[in-house]
Amino acid sequence: MELKPLQLPDSLNYIGLFLTLECNLNCSYCINDPEQSGRRATLFPIQGKTTRKTLTPDQWRDALLRIPVREDLPITLQGGEPMLYWGGKGLGIVLERVPHSFDLLTNFPVTPDVFVRNLNGQQAKLQRRAPYPSIRVSYHADEMDRVWKGRGFAELVDRCEGLKDHGFRVSPDKSQSDVGIYMVEHPQNRVTAQMRAAFEGRVPFEGKEFLGVHEGKLYGHYLYPFSTDLIARGIHPQTLHCECRTTELLIDPMGFVWGCHFYLYQAWSKGGLQQEFAALEAEEFTFTQSAHRIFAGRRIAPIGHLLDPEFSMDALKRYRACDQYGRCIGCDTKIKNNRFQSYYDHGVAHTSVQIRGIQMPEHLLDRIAEPERARPFLASESILDL
């Protein structure tokens, strides 16, 4: 099936492709579970090769071929654990069928030999020239120590370094390395002397800000007040109404396009959209025509489907009403750079989503830490009291 190419706007900052939400680990802080309550293994059990919970490699080919190839805007494969897609062999099959460069977010669940065998000669597509590694391996202390019997970090460094034998660049300088290790700076995760001894001079290693609430404390810096902790910290009993749109193309394992990470994860934590997918597939993926029927009455619904012949990037432009404000996932509302380093270089805060018209209850207005900064995002009736 040949689909019309998408016109990617300059404002598009990220293309995230969740190949599968299955994962070999079960980290307590995993954000795939919006409640971060350690339930991800139950919510997303590993079911292996299945056409019902993922697109097939051929469907991914059709979907991805409509995304223009841009060296400065890779398609980031993530999950879950993307190496598990299609019984482990899917990554290489998809890469083989499209011309794009990819970044890969992984916990490196297989040995380098198996990984490269599964890649099926497609290594070059994961070797994008960029100031940082295109294969970004996450380190999860508790889970990796459990699986690798107490030598979690050492094993991970060995696996990354092992890629050298398969034509990948591996260097302690991250700008010269195709692979690097990243650790979520969760309060329980520490960089020990033993870890330093293991990675120094071998593989790049960096901390990654922990986003979310742990033991009642909020971690991370967010543009929109109470967006991630309103409910988690009991600040207010209900989520709020607002309007929201995204600057990222977020595609789930079945090709649905989502307006934010919370909506995507929430839909999947309730079992995914298998029935809706089957209905859509029977109608040749004409989401634009049939979504109002298939998703009638659903508050958590996708904004498009990548195999819909009528899907266009305009789907991301429109602000949509949301009544879930306050349960936003940190990666959507945290202050960060866009791909032009907007925050570091120009002081312009970028967030993955843009939110306006937040209907903030009066009793919360004087608890907003930076009211002047928040003012443009609040509904006009809220501002009167600010």
Ligand code: SF4
């Ligand atoms: S490895 Fe990543 S996706 Fe898997 S459970 Fe841990 S945090 Fe979640």
Ligand code: SF4
């Ligand atoms: S306000 Fe939060 S939950 Fe609602 S769409 Fe935006 S990011 Fe998602």
